[in-house]
Amino acid sequence: MDLGIIIYSQTGNTRYVAGKLKEKLEAEGHRAEIEEIKISGSTPAQAGKFEITDAPAPDGYDAVIFGSPVQAFSLNPVMKAYLAQLPSLENKKVACFVTKQLPLVQTGGTGAVARMKKECESRGAAVLGTEIVVWSKSKRDRSVNKCVEELSRLF
Numbered sequence: 001m002d003l004g005i006i007i008y009s010q011t012g013n014t015r016y017v018a019g020k021l022k023e024k025l026e027a028e029g030h031r032a033e034i035e036e037i038k039i040s041g042s043t044p045a046q047a048g049k050f051e052i053t054d055a056p057a058p059d060g061y062d063a064v065i066f067g068s069p070v071q072a073f074s075l076n077p078v079m080k081a082y083l084a085q086l087p088s089l090e091n092k093k094v095a096c097f098v099t100k101q102l103p104l105v106q107t108g109g110t111g112a113v114a115r116m117k118k119e120c121e122s123r124g125a126a127v128l129g130t131e132i133v134v135w136s137k138s139k140r141d142r143s144v145n146k147c148v149e150e151l152s153r154l155f
């Protein structure tokens with residue numbers, strides 16, 4: 001399968017997970033390409049204070065995995081803006097993941113992946129799964145591995 005991994009990453013954590021996903025998917029015989037959403041403006045991005053300069057198109061892929069950080073207990077505003085400008089994802093297979101720092105519940109992860117899922121489904125995508133990667137030292141490796149295992153199994 002031809003997979004796109006479309007991410008926004010401000011400090012590299014989401015990019016790291018995307019790289020691990022790409023390795024795993026390719027090891028399983030898929031083609032996987034990482035594409036990054038780029039912005040102009042200062043970071044961390046604040047709603048209304050940045051412009052998307054590069055918005056990768058999901059069209060050419062059989063399936064797409066979207067990845068983003070959590071910011072301020074919510075989905076990062078760049079991924080919010082990117083998803084909002086997407087055209088139809090009719091019949092596209094999709095998975096979503098977020099990375100976040102805080103190991104506690106109710107610190108933005110569940111709401112952020114739910115937002116991504118809703119945006120994709122409203123454009124006709126079949127969302128096959130979502131994952132939350134916790135970047136805190138004690139949980140990081142296990143959390144990244146779980147995300148990679150669970151999402152790669154979907155395709």
Ligand SMILES: Cc1cc2nc3c(=O)[nH]c(=O)nc-3n(C[C@H](O)[C@H](O)[C@H](O)COP(=O)(O)O)c2cc1C
Nearest residue numbers: 009010011012013014069070072073099100101102
């Ligand atoms: C401005 C800002 C707000 C953040 N808010 C949260 C938050 O609400 N909950 C959380 O768990 N992590 C939060 N984080 C941590 C990031 O989600 C985490 O470091 C993430 O893995 C960064 O991904 P990136 O390196 O791909 O940009 C925040 C980070 C920044 C810079």
